[in-house]
Amino acid sequence: MSKHRIFTTPFSSVYPLYIAKAERKGRTKAEVDEIIRWLTGYTQLAFEKQLAKQADFETFFAKAPKPIPLRALVKGVVCGVRVEEVEDPLMREIRLLDKLVDELAKGKDMEKILRKPAEA
Numbered sequence: 001m002s003k004h005r006i007f008t009t010p011f012s013s014v015y016p017l018y019i020a021k022a023e024r025k026g027r028t029k030a031e032v033d034e035i036i037r038w039l040t041g042y043t044q045l046a047f048e049k050q051l052a053k054q055a056d057f058e059t060f061f062a063k064a065p066k067p068i069p070l071r072a073l074v075k076g077v078v079c080g081v082r083v084e085e086v087e088d089p090l091m092r093e094i095r096l097l098d099k100l101v102d103e104l105a106k107g108k109d110m111e112k113i114l115r116k117p118a119e120a
Contacts, residue, residue: 004088004091006057006094007056007058007090008056008057009056009057010055010056011056011060012050012051013054014057018036018097021105022101022105025105025106025107026107027104027107031104033047034110035100035113035114036097038114039064039071039096039097040064040065040068041064041065041066042064042065046065050063057090057094061090067093070115071093071096073115074096076099078095078098078099078102081095083098100113
């Protein structure tokens with residue numbers, strides 16, 4: 001079976017679309033970057049290096065230094081697909097990122113997007 005086309009797509013070609021989606025709704029590139037760093041564990045410098053290398057989605061997520069365990073708390077539907085039910089691990093990571101950017105564009109607070117516990 002062949003790989004899904006998105007797996008071999010350079011992350012750097014989709015990244016501007018994430019930013020544009022957020023900016024159309026009054027959010028920022030910095031917030032998109034924060035979400036990506038939170039999900040993957042990349043530092044900003046390491047993230048920018050992956051963009052410069054034009055790493056494809058498969059490589060981008062495979063080289064993620066410290067995927068955050070809290071990503072398991074991300075639930076819901078994106079593009080008609082329930083993210084927690086996606087079987088392929090790489091496709092699930094891609095859908096998680098899509099879901100987080102959707103939440104940002106819908107105006108959700110960063111603390112909620114990043115699944116930070118509420119202060120007591």
